[in-house]
Every structure is written in structure tokens, then in C-alpha cells.
Amino acid sequence: MRKYITLLALSLLTFGCSSDDDTNSSNTTEETMYFPPNDGSNTWETKSISSLGWNQSAVQPLLDYLQLKHSKSFIILVNGRIVLENYFNGHSATTPWYWASAGKTLTTTVTGIAEQEGLININNKVSDYLGTGWTSAPLAKENLITCKNLLSMNSGLNETLGDNVSPANLQYVADAGTRWAYHNVYVKLQDVIAQQSGQTWTNYFNTKLRDKLGMTGGAWINSGDGLSVYWSTSRNMARFGLMALNKGKWNGNQIVNEAFFNNATTTSQSINQSYGYLWWLNGKSSYRLPQTQFQFNGSIIPSAPSDMYCALGKDDQKIYVIPSKKMVIIRMGDAADTVNMALSDFDDVLWQKISALYQ
Structure with missing residues (x-):
């Protein structure tokens, strides 16, 4: 049962290598971090398996x-350089694909940017920005819900009523902060940011994050029920993962402040040790999953490094960030198994095969 909890609540969710960087030291702790240019050239430095001393036979x-499990793309970055980049099942480097709930971490990052610009304070109640009545909870209970509760998935609202985030669907179950439940209500942060910035969510996102990372062509696509899913190429997802590896920094520019990013990738509340601000955290003593109030002992992906944090989405969209190895891994595709899960045995087996590369 441990790995077979179906993630029914998950909602939302450049091309061509250039010069090989084998002349640099193969010691990734000494090698400088590389960032691909934002000039639209699609240039990205590479690093060979042999130069890293990895196991080619793995x-x-x-x-x-990956191909067997319905993957469409797979990328490994080490110190920002591409070590593996493969496409499967008719997908290509220029084909966009949806992030599903892995895209929640985009909202996290933009929330941090809005806070550092003084537009919001995540410790303030959501009704300070959206007014009262944004839920159907009693007013006193609605006023307990802060922006941080939305980031941490402990709003206390009923997660079983579907994806729609209209007030009628946002019903009280428990006081904010007392119950962890995976819920699409986090998207109300996008409304908060639009309200406070005087811009559309898309315009603010594009200006403050997408364009600064060179994530050209990515877009939010409306999926109904007031929700949007982010679509982009796999390399654009890798750019975001590289920013995450560098704690909010991109090529010398601090996009979102490091203190916020550290908080985002640290346990955010006392109920689910393996959850930060919409980021999943590996290596904790216990975890909870969507659509259940059970607590499971151990790490969410036992075969993966304990310092890893991840963005996980429906149909096995993955961003793995591993600071100890200066590594970012991207997987896009269809669901790995017939049971549709974002966290499943696929993660554990995949990490056994990834680990075989460098062990």
C-alpha cells in the first residue's frame, strides 16, 4: 500500500547541444556551474559520461x-551541463508537454518574488488580498487561512470536492494549520499576485520568472475549473530545475531570494515532514500523500539521495534536484504505469537505475 496511493487530486499539473565541456575538471565539486544563455540560440554545453567517470554500461x-515506462523525455544535468538528453515515443526537443502538478513549484517561486517585491506577505491571511467570501467557510475560519497555508497544503479546506476552486467548492473541514491535505486551492495565490501586482498572472509570471530564465515559448493553458497547466519543452523545465539547484539564482542574478527558497525546500509544517512550499522533500522520517490521511514511515523515494527535493506531477512529470551531486533530472511523459500516480514504484526503480550510473 505504501507506494500505491493514487494521486487523484493532482491537477496542474532549447534544442541541440553545442560544445562538449570535457576539458573541464571531472570533479563536479570544483567545476564551475554552467547556465545556458538566454539569447534564443539553443546552445547548451554538454559533459560526457566518461569524463565524469560514470558507468557507461548502465x-x-x-x-x-524509460522507454518501456512511456517516457517522452529525460535529461540529466551535472553542474548545469547536459550529461544525458534523450527523447522517446515520437517526442522531440522542440515539443511542448505539460508539467501537471510539477508546475506548482512555479507558483511557489513567483510567490517568493512577489513577497520580495513587497506586494504580499505570505504570513498574511488570503482575505487581506482577495476580500472575504473567497471560500464558503465561516468567516472566522476563512480568516485563519494565510498564504503560507496555501503553500504548505494545510488550509483546512475540503480536498475531496474536485478541482474547481470556486467559493462553493472551498469548504471548511478543519482550522488552518491543523490538517494536511493536497488541494488545488494553492492556485488562489495566482489570484493574490494578480490582484497585488495589477497585472495578469501570466504577464507577471512571464516577466519575473519565465523570461529571466530563458524559458522561451512556455505557456499556461487553461484546463477548466479556474485552473491552468504549464506547458513547455523539456529543456525549459531543466532551466527551472537549474535555477532551483542554485537556490533561486540564475547566472549571477538572484531571481528569488535564497532565504525564501531555503524555506520552500524545508519542511513547512509539522504534519507532513516531506512537504515544503509545494516542493516534495526526500530523506525525511515520514511522509503523507494526496487523498489519504495516513502517515507512512521513511523516505518517499528510498533509493534516491536524501537531500533531494522534487516537483512531482500527474502522469509522472518529474523535476529532481540533488544539491549534493549538483544534479538536476527531468522526466516528462505519459503515466509510467496503468495506475496513474505521480509518486509510485516507478520513482524508486528509476532511481536505482540512475544511481547505477555513478556508483
Whole structure:
């Protein structure tokens, strides 16, 4: 049962390598961090398996498994350089795909940017920005819900009523902060930011994050029920992962302040140790999953590094960030298994095969 909790509540969710960087030191702790240019050239430095001293014989079993499990793309970055980049099942480097709930971390990052610009304070109640009545909870209970509660998934609202985030669907279950439940209500942060910035969510996102990372062509696509899903190429997802590896920094520019990013990738509340601000955290003593109030002991992905934090989405969209290895890993595709999960045994087996590359 531990790995087979269906994630029914999950909602939302450049091309061509250039010069090989094998002349740099293969010691990734000494090698400088690389950032691909934002000039639209699609240039991205590479690093070979051999220069890292990795096991070449472990590559094909990994790729075979990815293809078998309905993957569309897979990228490994080390110190920002591409080590593996593969496309499967008719997908290509220029084809956009949806992030599903892995895109929640985009909202996290933009929330941090809005706070550092003085537009919001995540400790303030949501009704300070949206007015009262944005839920159907009693007023006293609605006024307990802060922006931080939305980031931490402990708003106390009923998560079983579907994806719609209209007031009628946002019903009280428990006081904010006392119950963890995976809920699409986090998207109200996008409304908060639009209200406070005087811009549309899309315009603010594009200006403050997408364009600064060179994530060209990515877009929010309305999926109904007031929700939007982010679509982009796999390399654009990798750009975001590289920013996350560098704690909010991109090529010398601090996009979102490091203190906020550290908080985002640290346990955000006392109920689910493995959850930060819409980021999943590996290596904790226990975890909870969507659509259940059970607590499971141990790490969410036992075969993966304990310092890893992840953006996980429906149909197995993945951003793995591993600071100890200066590594970012991207997987996009269809669901790995017939049971549609964002966290499943696929993660654990995939990490066994990834680990075989460098162990």
C-alpha cells in the first residue's frame, strides 16, 4: 500500500547541444556551474559520461526502462551541463508537454518574488488580498487561512470536492494549520499576485520568472475549473530545475531570494515532514500523500539521495534536484504505469537505475 496511493487530486499539473565541456575538471565539486544563455540560440554545453567517470554500461538499461515506462523525455544535468538528453515515443526537443502538478513549484517561486517585491506577505491571511467570501467557510475560519497555508497544503479546506476552486467548492473541514491535505486551492495565490501586482498572472509570471530564465515559448493553458497547466519543452523545465539547484539564482542574478527558497525546500509544517512550499522533500522520517490521511514511515523515494527535493506531477512529470551531486533530472511523459500516480514504484526503480550510473 505504501507506494500505491493514487494521486487523484493532482491537477496542474532549447534544442541541440553545442560544445562538449570535457576539458573541464571531472570533479563536479570544483567545476564551475554552467547556465545556458538566454539569447534564443539553443546552445547548451554538454559533459560526457566518461569524463565524469560514470558507468557507461548502465546507460542503456536506464534508457530502455524509460522507454518501456512511456517516457517522452529525460535529461540529466551535472553542474548545469547536459550529461544525458534523450527523447522517446515520437517526442522531440522542440515539443511542448505539460508539467501537471510539477508546475506548482512555479507558483511557489513567483510567490517568493512577489513577497520580495513587497506586494504580499505570505504570513498574511488570503482575505487581506482577495476580500472575504473567497471560500464558503465561516468567516472566522476563512480568516485563519494565510498564504503560507496555501503553500504548505494545510488550509483546512475540503480536498475531496474536485478541482474547481470556486467559493462553493472551498469548504471548511478543519482550522488552518491543523490538517494536511493536497488541494488545488494553492492556485488562489495566482489570484493574490494578480490582484497585488495589477497585472495578469501570466504577464507577471512571464516577466519575473519565465523570461529571466530563458524559458522561451512556455505557456499556461487553461484546463477548466479556474485552473491552468504549464506547458513547455523539456529543456525549459531543466532551466527551472537549474535555477532551483542554485537556490533561486540564475547566472549571477538572484531571481528569488535564497532565504525564501531555503524555506520552500524545508519542511513547512509539522504534519507532513516531506512537504515544503509545494516542493516534495526526500530523506525525511515520514511522509503523507494526496487523498489519504495516513502517515507512512521513511523516505518517499528510498533509493534516491536524501537531500533531494522534487516537483512531482500527474502522469509522472518529474523535476529532481540533488544539491549534493549538483544534479538536476527531468522526466516528462505519459503515466509510467496503468495506475496513474505521480509518486509510485516507478520513482524508486528509476532511481536505482540512475544511481547505477555513478556508483
